[in-house]
Amino acid sequence: MAKERIISAATTTQQEETFNLSLRPESLHDYVGQPKLVEKLSITLAAVKQRKEPMEHVLLHGPPGLGKTTLAHIIANEMDTHVTVTAGPALTKPGDLVGILTKLQPHDVLFVDEIHRLQISLEEYLYSAMEDFKIDVQIDQGMHAKTITLPIKPFTLIGATTRAGMISGPMRSRFGITHNLEFYSESDLLAILTRSARLMNLIPSNSDLESIGDTSNLSSDILNALCAIASRSRGTPRIANRLLRRVRDFTQVKAGGELTPAVVDAALSLEGIDSLGIDDLDRKYMQVIADVYDGGPVGLEAIAATLGEDAGTLEEVVEPYLLQIGFLARTRKGRQLTTAAAQHLGLRISTSQNPADLFALED
Incomplete structure (x- = not known):
């Protein structure tokens, strides 16, 4: 398509991805939405930390923009470990995967986005890595070929996909936790927008950081303005934050920094987006x-x-x-x-x- 849609759930630029990173929550306590998944992860994380074991492998599937990458970073933060981020299309040969796996430290998180696009030959390397924390690497070819086994440190694989049906059965069976992320309710999006607006200094910051997403102290104008953005966000936090940035620019230049429902309507009408998020x-x-x-x-x-x-x-x-x-x-x-x-x-x-x-x- 000739032009990127503002209402698209996919990341449009690297700059946007960097900006979104600054808005991401760092703990499950601050994460909004997906209550069933958060409860499962909370119990599992508490248990494995008590046993001093790596987190189970996790497969997250659902439409783009719902927080799969955010959850990978949160799990790494909760485990007090490092997260390595890659994508299925970026891994083209065994050496790419072997290099990443051998560099992982104990209990580290390896996040593979678009895992359904991982080559079948590379999946086979992951099988033994996920189950036995070792990989078999073939040296040379033909009659001189030999295989050596490399041990790797216990790690957690988090796979993300928008097409769960394209993941092979053997790969799917090796994930201990599999969850489908659902679209967010408008109330959850309102809490996310409130938090983001405070971090962006669009609305007054709450001194109590634990309630940074709390809407109870907002004026009616600001609350209705954020609700207007939430209703246009298609149930997707990434879209909500993108629309909020456009509204912030419009508010700063055209409305003297005052956030109101009328300003939101004017800003998003300029983008061709109506009250239902239709473009x-x-x-x-x-x-x-x-x-x-x-x-x-x-x-x-x-x-x-x-x-x-x-x-x-x-x-x-x-x-x-x-x-x-x-x-x-x-x-x-x-x-x-x-x-x-x-x-x-x-x-x-x-x-x-x-x-x-x-x-x-x-x-």
Whole structure:
């Protein structure tokens, strides 16, 4: 796509990733959301620290931007160890993985993002490393080939993936804790935004650091403004923090530093984002189905050709959120807009039985 979407859950730049790092909580106590996972991790961490053992291997899966990398850093902090970060596509040959594993210290955390893209040949090196803390390295080739076994220090592997179904069964079975991260509620996003806004000096800082995400002392204007950002954040903390940065810039330049709901509306309207977090590409996608294909059903390839976009991009980037909020239905015949989508776009569903009259522009 020609332009990065502000509403995308993926990290857009390295600068953004660095900025997000400064906003990340450092302990489970400060982590907001995912209560079931936090409870499981709290119990496991307390137990392994008492036994002075490494943390169990953890597999985190779910959409991007929900805090998988943050949790890896938190686990390392809780274990008082170091975290090494890499990604499946970055590991292209056995030497890459062997070099990382042999440098790990006792109880260190190895975080592998996009672990589903790890090559099968490299997975086999990880099997013995995860279970027996050793790796078998082949020296030379052909009739002179021999294998040596290298011991490695006990470590914790944390794998993150947006496509859990692409991870092989043998790899999945070696993780002691497997958890699917869920989208965040607006109340959780509000707490995250409050914490971030205080760290960014957008709102007054609370002297009690333990309640830095507490919303009880906020003025009604600030509270409603942060709620307006939370409602547009698609249940994703990364998007929430990105929108907050855009609002901060707008507030500083156009509103004299005063954060209000009207300022949030003006700032995000400038970005083409409405009250539900729908952006221009989402609207174009739905408008094509409504105007060109009479509300659907229509095949994804036909929509992509009409929009001049890649079908895979639409399926992975646009459709998930529209499905989540009930604006899109996937049927056996293709994609179809729902009544809720029609109402949001200012369309009305015709009572006519003629499929061509299913959607009509509202007067």
